[in-house]
Amino acid sequence: MSRVVVAGAGLAGHEVVRRLLADPAFDGTITWHAGEPGHPYNRVLLTDLLAGRHAPSAIELPTLTDPRLIYRNTQLRSIAKADFDHLVIATGAEAVIPPVRGNTVALRTLADVRTILAELNADGNLDETARRDTRSRGEANQDTGSGIAQTDRPPLAGARGETNGETGSGATPTGGVPLFGGRARSGARGEATREAGSGSGMAQLGRSVLAGLGGRRHAATRRVAVVGGGPLGVETACALASRGIRVELLHRGPHVLSRWLDAESGALLAGSLAQAGITVHCDTDVSAITGGIWPTADLVILACGAQPRVGLARAAGLPVGRGILVDSSGRSLGDERIFAVGDCAQSVDRPSGALAALDDARRAAFSIVNGFSPLPAAPPPLRLRTYGIPGADVAVMGRPRPEASIQFTDQRRRTRKVLVLDGDVPVAAALVGDVGAAAALARAIARPTAPAPQSPAALLTSGAGRGAGGFDGT
Structure with a gap:
């Protein structure tokens, strides 16, 4: 019986687990280290929350149910201490933090979205807004269709829940905080510091915050600077502009999306963004602007790239570069039992993005079951979500x-x-x-x-x- 350990519960990690459990030929067990509180979610859709398109529950990944699955709401700390036949590292990446001082938030997690929404909330008091607007738990259950409140739902129904190494009954892991409850602050590395909130369900409070932002015109008087002119930066700027918020987009490259578009295409896009209230500043070194402070912004959102998380692999002596070095099948160059998938992986000409991560997961799961890797899919396309901004x-x-x-x-x-x-x-x-x-x-x-x-x-x-x-x- 094959023993598989998966580290990371983002899009790639979730897809590996899903595919293994769905494969009739898989006869092993899976120990899944989530590494982040709460239910696994699709990080790609975080800007949809900023735009008010969804409540947080809408971007949750499907619940996986199987007695062969052991779910641990903890990070895998050491490869050497793990007991496995195959290990899949899907630890993703962390936000790149330039030397910017002031009121900054790095956009990478649900907690970061919560922080941004709190900063843009007109009355500045999320908990009070929640107490005014939150409906009964029964009504929220009808809206979510889950039958139970979001914060009471097991992370993976049917899995054996383990928290901090102790076997539980499958209830929500202790130590997890409702991601839209309480307050959060951006830390030095862009990681939010969470404090316990009022106990309201995540979906309930998320809806109240989003409704509050969408219904207050004076929230549009806030001035936001978004650092990064890549896909995440442009999507973030468009999401905020769709709410009527004035945005300044700062990019160190010669034009927006400079890795994907030529100069003429970038100039056309910048013109469309400007008409929507997004001022684009290119060839801009953020650290050189008044000591790292952008003077016209009340809030600075950092969306300027991500650095693969390689600490787990490096500590185990696996080859790493910018990411965990893998061959064309996704196997570590230092140990053929170990795969790296998603944003933490690095190989020659490997594409980036959500579809690439899903393809990594597909090939890793296939290799674990069948012993060889299928061919990679065609390089995934890029499609921006621009939230109705004309011409963008x-x-x-x-x-x-x-x-x-x-x-x-x-x-x-x-x-x-x-x-x-x-x-x-x-x-x-x-x-x-x-x-x-x-x-x-x-x-x-x-x-x-x-x-x-x-x-x-x-x-x-x-x-x-x-x-x-x-x-x-x-």
Whole structure:
């Protein structure tokens, strides 16, 4: 019987566990070290909470039920002390913290979202807002459909719950704090310091905070600076701007999304952001601005990248670079029993993002059961969530480059489309302002050997103006 240990309960770790339990050929047990209080959730959707699109319960990952699963609401502290046949490290990454002083929050966790919402709440008192707005627990149960309050729900129904190494009955792990209860402050490394709240359910209090923000126009007078012009920074700025909050977006690169877009595409995007109340500052060294303080901001949100968590692997003597070094199948270069998946992993030409993490998990689970790794999926596309900001939609497939490309630009409509060809085969594309062709382009790029139904240039106009259709990028 195979003994599998999984460290980390983010998107990649959850997907490994889900796939193993769903595979009829898996005959082992899984010990799952979560490493973060509360129910596992989809970190990719944190900006949806800032935009008021969802309550926190809506981004929770599906509950996994199986007697072969042991859930521990603790971090795996040492590989040497773990008992396993296979170990999957899915510890993710932590926010990069530039030398910025003042009222700062690093956006990486649900607790960070809670801190930001507290800062933007007009009356500044989340607990009092919760007491005024929270409905009865029975009403909340009907809304969530779970039958029990969110903070009372087991982290993994049917699993053997263990907290701090002690076997429990499957109840919510002790030590976990309702993530939208009480107060939180940004720590020196962007990690929130949590204090016990009023005991209200997470979903209940989350709804009251979101409703409070959405209904108070004077919250829009707050001034927020977002540090980072990558996908997370742009999405964060758009989420806040959709609420009417004035945002200044600071980016050290020459233009926003400079790793994904060319200069002309970046300039068009910046123009659309400006019309929505987002002022873009590029070529900006944050640490050089008045000693690290941005003078026009009441709150500074750090969304300027992440550093893979490699401490567990380094302590075990596994090879690490910026991330945990793995081969093309995701196995550690130092121990073939160990896999690294998601943001903590590093290999040649490995893509980043949620879809890449899911593919890492798919291949790791397959390898554990079958002994060999399937081929990786096509590089995942990038699709920004821009929360209705006109002209800010972006979709990128592959790594667009200026040579051998077809380009269409409409300055009046603030749209730009770039298609990169290898001969007459589409290999990459970038769309700004109009992403209606994204689904057709993604299919053509993912299956380069399939016969194209139309000329490559015509792909750029397919679905124009209709949104992304079936495009499922992240």
